[in-house]
Amino acid sequence: MSVSINPIISMTAQETLDTGVAAASNPAITHSGFNLNSSSLNANTTPPVTTASYQKYTLDGSGDATIDLTALLGVANESQDATGLKVQTVIVKNPAGNATLTISPGASNPYPLNGTGNDIEVPAGSTFGLYFADTLADVAASVKEIDIAGGAAETFQLGICLG
Known part of the structure; x- marks a missing residue:
């Protein structure tokens, strides 16, 4: 694909x-x-884009979720391993009525979307998007997780493109 x-x-x-x-x-x-x-980005452009994942996530009973970039779901719910790729774009939609979402590098194998130790907050009813232009770290075994915290059992939407 x-x-x-x-x-x-x-x-x-x-x-x-x-x-x-x-x-x-x-x-x-x-x-x-x-x-x-930007004009269309794909496997042959700079920055490259070869993988996309758009999913609706549900936070657990404690209000947490960990996004593992080596185990993303693709558009057809196929497993996607982004090892060796960089995050190029990300969009997070937090529905109205939710608690504020906090996006941070993962606790055990942190992927630094906004640098190490720098959280991003997405208030209820808000959308947050970034374009990185091939500047982030490659996904690897020790650099692969993004933590999302918010309200227990609440849902949010995450789109992420890598290459």
Whole structure:
């Protein structure tokens, strides 16, 4: 199976200048210069993307889950081992009504999405996404786990692409 993704991170704002601004032929200013709208990424691009996993997870009775990057589920629920690959993109959706999700490097074999010891919090009703451009560590036996903590038995959605 081949994988192709189009990472898009976008926030466009429009401001309208007050009237009477000298030399303003158009009072509307659109801010969109920081947007990422990458062309398609696949096994032959830089960064490469060869594996994708999009799953709905349920936290255990203590409100915890460990994502093992060497045992991901693919789109057809097939097992995917990302050993030797880097996380290129990640998106986490935390439904409204949930507790805040805390994403951190795993306790035993930490994969540092945001550096070692740096947690990411995703409040209820929020979506968090990152594009890494081939800068993270390769998944390995000792660098493979991401911990997610939140409310007991709550669900969240995680999409992760590696290459």
